[in-house]
Amino acid sequence: HSKSVSARSAARRVIAHVDLDCFYAQVEMIRNPELRDKPLGVQQKSIVVTCNYEARKLGVKKLMSVKDAKEKCPQLILVNGEDLTPYREMSYKVTELLGEFCPLVERLGFDENFVDITEIVEKRLNQLQQSGCSRVCVSGHVYNNQAINSHDITHIRLVIGSQIAEEFRGAIYARLGLTGCAGVASNKLLSKLVSGTFKPNQQTVLLPESCQDLIRSLDHIQKVPGIGYKTTKRLETLGVRNVCDLQAFPSAVLEKELGVSIAQRIQKLSYGEDDSPVTPTGPPQSFSDEDSFKKCSSEVEVKEKIEELLPNLLDRIHKDGRQPHTVRLTIRQFSSTDKWFNRESRQCPIPPHLIQKFGKESSNVISPLVDILMKLFRKMIDVDLPFHLTLLSVCFSNLKDLPSSKRGSIGFYLKQMSPPSGSGK
């Protein structure tokens, strides 16, 4: 069945990218509808991480400092968004909803999902052909306002994709009350780029003839998803500033500078080519909780911070139903220059006798875990010397399903219903 798709149509895919509008702010407006028509920002520490469109009209931007935001917009209402629980829960509801349409759903952060809708499109195309219907209407915008050629099967498939994307957005709004954008194109890269072209609560389909216009419209290479900060810096050294520069740059030189793998991948990206599959995300690979602060400089404080982080984490793990087999402690040490990026971590296996206790309620797994984490801490920091931390993070990973023989009741039916994390089906 799926064989006929790839054989007949040269494996051309239809990919939808769904991107919720200012996600944290939307969740907060649902939690407290009084905030709905007021300028609202979500604050973490001294940063407004995102804000609603009322606030944006008044000049507030994402990742603005609270100080600047209040100056720009004194009426700005701020809610604290340091506990991600409500966002994480809503985020998984969106992914699960998309999963009802199609099994190939890949999460990107909390507010974006890729969906490979090739098969759904193919099914509808067959239905259309059998019913002898030759008219199909696009939903939403067409990038560049390009005309649709109704004799071009590639156009028709993307147009059907736009209708499916409309249904996605409709379902997300009807069932969860969230608005968002969508982009439809022939691969993940292009679907993501095109989803942002009309911005709140709209959608756009990209036809192949406009691909070069889209990718070349990016004024800087760091706007290409997959080309990050480091690669951009190295490319700038080579005189590569925009997408056209990268397209034209000699492959051999690029490969020597960045390695064959990265060079070939990013040069393909510069042409809008991306053959990476939509990989179903499934349940999370790790659970972590972190806190940043101005200063933490004694062992006692470290222990207190860790004890604050653990209960929330253990609760999430318990609800997930799987057992972690690895624990990791991450720290960030103060450094005046380069505040970003100097993180170190140590990890270790969780002793089997502790793993057993994870599923059970009211068993004291906390104190032995604190002991393990403090040992990891001492592997990084000589506690006899002065130290100055600005972040602590605890991460549980290497999650394994418990054997079905002794699966507790909780994990069982959370998985049937709506796990915040379980792929379930």
Next chain:
DNA sequence: TGGGGTTAT
């Protein structure tokens, strides 16, 4: 400059 996540080396 948050509080998360993922994959590659």
Next chain:
DNA sequence: ATAACCC
């Protein structure tokens, strides 16, 4: 364990 990427 770290480095890179994503939000």
